[in-house]
Amino acid sequence: MIISCIIVEDLQVAANYLTNCCEKSGSVEVKGHFSNVPDALSFLNNHTVDLIFLDVEMPGANGFELLDQIAFSPKVILTTSKTEYAYNAFQYNVSDYLMKPFTYQRFVEALQKIQPSKETISTNSASDHIYIKTDGKLIRLNNDAILYIESMGDYVKFVTNDNKKYITHNTIKNLEEKVSKDHFLKVHRSYIVNLHKIDDMRENLLFIKGNEIPVSKANKADVFRRLNIV
Amino acid sequence: MNNPSDVNSFIFNAEIDSNYLHSLYGDDYVYLHEVFATVLNDYESLTDNIEFNYSSGNLNALKAAVHKIKPVFGFVGMTAVQQECQHFEDLCGTVASPEILNRDFEALKNKMFQSKLVIEEEMKKLEIFNSQSA
Numbered sequence: 001m002i003i004s005c006i007i008v009e010d011l012q013v014a015a016n017y018l019t020n021c022c023e024k025s026g027s028v029e030v031k032g033h034f035s036n037v038p039d040a041l042s043f044l045n046n047h048t049v050d051l052i053f054l055d056v057e058m059p060g061a062n063g064f065e066l067l068d069q070i071a072f073s074p075k076v077i078l079t080t081s082k083t084e085y086a087y088n089a090f091q092y093n094v095s096d097y098l099m100k101p102f103t104y105q106r107f108v109e110a111l112q113k114i115q116p117s118k119e120t121i122s123t124n125s126a127s128d129h130i131y132i133k134t135d136g137k138l139i140r141l142n143n144d145a146i147l148y149i150e151s152m153g154d155y156v157k158f159v160t161n162d163n164k165k166y167i168t169h170n171t172i173k174n175l176e177e178k179v180s181k182d183h184f185l186k187v188h189r190s191y192i193v194n195l196h197k198i199d200d201m202r203e204n205l206l207f208i209k210g211n212e213i214p215v216s217k218a219n220k221a222d223v224f225r226r227l228n229i230v
Numbered sequence: 231m232n233n234p235s236d237v238n239s240f241i242f243n244a245e246i247d248s249n250y251l252h253s254l255y256g257d258d259y260v261y262l263h264e265v266f267a268t269v270l271n272d273y274e275s276l277t278d279n280i281e282f283n284y285s286s287g288n289l290n291a292l293k294a295a296v297h298k299i300k301p302v303f304g305f306v307g308m309t310a311v312q313q314e315c316q317h318f319e320d321l322c323g324t325v326a327s328p329e330i331l332n333r334d335f336e337a338l339k340n341k342m343f344q345s346k347l348v349i350e351e352e353m354k355k356l357e358i359f360n361s362q363s364a
Contacts, residue, residue, distance in 0.1 A: 011298065013268045013305045017254075020261070057294055100301035103253050 003028045003114070005051040006043065008066060009079060010035040010058045014100050018053055018079065021107040028111065037061035044070045051114060053098075056080045067092050071218035073173045073189040075114040093151050093171065093189060113154070130179065132158060132168045139166060143183040147197050147208045149175060151190035159211065161197070185226050188216045195226055240359050242307065245348050251307035260360050266353035269302050273349070276302065277342050284328050284335055293322035296338070303345065306352070311345050314338060 005028055009015040015033045022028035031049055034040035036058055044066075052074050056063040064085075067076065076094045078085065089097070096110040129142045141158060150157045151172045158166040176186045186192045187206060191213050199207045204220065206213040215223055240259060242248045255262050276299040283291040300315035318338050321331055328335065 011301065012272055013265060013302060016264070016268060017305065057297060101254055101304040 001027070003051050003111070004031050004049045005029065005053060006031050006040060006049050007033040007053045008035075008037065008040045008058070008063060009033065009053065009055045011055070011100070014055070014079065017101065018107075021104055024104060025108065025111060037063070037066045040066055041069055048072050049074050051075045051077065053077050053079055056085055064088050064092060067189070068216075069218070073176075073186075075171075075173070077110050077114070091190065093153060095154070127180065132166055132170075134166045134168045141166070143180050143194065144196070146183075146194050147211065148194060148213055149179075149184075149192040161209065185219075185222060187219045187223055188214045190214075198227070201227070240356070243348050243352055245310070245345070246307040246352065247309045248307065250304075250309055254305070254307075259356055259363070263353060263356040263360055265305055266349055266356060269306055270346070270349055270353060272302070273346055277339075277346075280342075281339070287328055289322055289325070289328055292328055293319050296322070299342070306349055308345055308348070311341055314341055 005022065007015050007018050007022075007030060009018065012035075015035070019030050019033065022030050028051070031047065032040075032043055034043065037060060040052075052066075054063040054066065054076055056078060057080065063078070063080075073093065076092060078089060078094050078097045079100055080097065088094075095114045098106065098110055128144075129140055130146075131138045131140055133139075141160065145160045145162070147159045147161055149172065150159065152167065154169060154171070155167050156170045156172060156175060158168070160166070172186060172190060172192060175192060179192065183194050183196060184192050185195055193206060193208060193213055197208045199209065201207070201215070201223070204215045204217075206215055206223070242251070251262065255265070276295070280292065280295040280299065283295050296315050296319050300312055300319070303309070303312040303315065315338070318331070318334060321334055322328075325331055
């Protein structure tokens, strides 16, 4: 499988090196290199990619501001050495950090982390249930029992109407394609909600049985389209 | 630091960790020449940015500017200078204004100037080496 990517990096030597690593791998196609967030955003408004190699500290807007503004959820590998971004990295579902300069072997290890974990969930989008692999067993969850799904880095948490939480190795991006479109909608890069369970919506927040779910600007229009507003 | 036996016949300046460079680029001296050239191309703007932010007294911007140039030294195998940049970055987080760092800043500035000379020299040597190997 060829992974499409862009490189957002203002240090030319680092961008060239990363491009070289991608070419050497034979599995990553570089769709573009951008040295600032506005240029990258302009490209991503018209194209989707599987992966972004993202430097955080750049002139003007920083890398996380780019992630705030795009309408899809690509995999992200940060190219920075600052551990103070760890909290943000968790929030933004960052797959790995590459500390510049990194070896080709380290680059390959980072790529391995972004391969989708399709073996951990079994479903089809027309089904009324899904199976998730957690605690060494497959558990059946009926669509109607699921309130929402929340990203936890390389894991996701299923929250059910009996207030149970099931954690499994997967990503929101992968689940978005697998869960029933009739029931579920991604409302934020870190959340998929069961549309049938929404109690109310206030500005950029959804409420489901007392749980507050953020709605991103990029997904808000989709939410309105899918709600049965009279 | 230097271990010429690991890197064929090219002998790097003692400031450069040849084994580290080999871990990044293998024996690709043509690409290595490109790396040195790219670094030199951006070097002045990176160091100017550091000087500007020091002069303007903007500690956070100074720290960010040093952070930005830091990996450049790694790309050319000057890992000790990379560590000095990290040290200076750390210092920026401990003081209230850049003036307090005057002595450290002058040392870093001098180091960056000397490093540029090394990088220029190595790039010329690589150019000759590659033309003789072609």
